[in-house]
Amino acid sequence: MSGPKSGYDLKKDFEEQISHFWTESLGQIYPALKKLEKENLVTQKVVRQEARPDRKVYTVTPSGQQLFRDWLEQPAAPIKWRNELLLKVFFGTEMSTDAVLNHIVQLESEQKGVRQLYQYCEDEIDRRPGSPERKLYWKLALASGRHINKARLAWCREAKAAIHDYIENQTE
Amino acid sequence: MSGPKSGYDLKKDFEEQISHFWTESLGQIYPALKKLEKENLVTQKVVRQEARPDRKVYTVTPSGQQLFRDWLEQPAAPIKWRNELLLKVFFGTEMSTDAVLNHIVQLESEQKGVRQLYQYCEDEIDRRPGSPERKLYWKLALASGRHINKARLAWCREAKAAIHDYIENQTE
DNA sequence: GTCGTCATGTAACGTGTTACATGATTTC
DNA sequence: GAAATCATGTAACACGTTACATGACGAC
Secondary structure, eight states: OOSOBOHHHHHHHHHHHSTTTBOOOHHHHHHHHHHHHHTTSEEEEEEOOTTSOOEEEEEEOHHHHHHHHHHHHSOOOOOOOBOHHHHHHHTGGGSOHHHHHHHHHHHHHHHHHHHHHHHHHHHHHHHSOOOHHHHHHHHHHHHHHHHHHHHHHHHHHHHHHHHHHHHHHHHO | OOSOBOHHHHHHHHHHHSTTTBOOOHHHHHHHHHHHHHTTSEEEEEEOOTTSOOEEEEEEOHHHHHHHHHHHHSOOOOOOOBOHHHHHHHTGGGSOHHHHHHHHHHHHHHHHHHHHHHHHHHHHHHHSOOOHHHHHHHHHHHHHHHHHHHHHHHHHHHHHHHHHHHHHHHHO
């Protein structure tokens, strides 16, 4: 985000700012930067350091910025679903009800942790420097995660109740 | 799901039953079935048909079922996030507010369509034959989608309001 | 006549993760 | 003394999609 960055810097940015909705590994970033340089979308500058490996700092070129903006305005690709937990719940008939409940309880406690993380992140945004516009969009992206998180927790409650209901009607 | 199936059958099952949280292409399914057969987790049976290509029908072996059950009870892998729309919103500072709003409005109308689809699916489950247990888990998996859908729509409303708010405070 | 469905599969390509390799410095 | 951090990168592998190929049938 804004300003010259090395591949390593980018990875850290991804992790702390947008890991909630996007992940990228170094094995992708380094080759990508090389490719972008070949296409003149970024330029490289080697910054020598003492007692530390050289940093290769990249800056986006005007044509790179143009391409980025064009990409930004194009409609986003739909999300591809790959939710292993739901797949397992779907096949719940092949397990004991306890095993299914286990999955749900695990998701629930995981999501309770996520909820706290979001709270912390939102406070962080306020504390950090940045323009109101920057903060607005950062918060919006976070807010989406918060809504999804809430939805997951609501589902956990509902799912637990539905399974308990089923068990009771079964034993009657 | 239950009973011998061909690769083609599987693809259709994936599409109509679990496409909301899992996708799989034929280019994955056919090689996978071959591999599973080599490992004795499924057996193949060729069913000749007239005026139609032969069907290769696969049945899960006992050891395949055991492995499947073991897999089911193991904790699910966490979801990897790749939400292009949120990534674009996050970089909203590089676009006009209108362009950002466009993305949100598009998501909103898409999700309104999804909402109707979920309603239809839930009615379908009731209409179709199946054990109460089978229906329970199918509905639970669907319910998750419904919650997430609702969360997305709520976020759209919130996001639109936040951006409009920002615009108003800007022009003052 | 063209398109979609049934039914299989391969091959090319693109995407993404993980492990490995280097090597000094700092922290526990 | 071990592990994490800084910083780069490559290579092997695994995962996934798409296009292609075949060929008959039925619907429009």
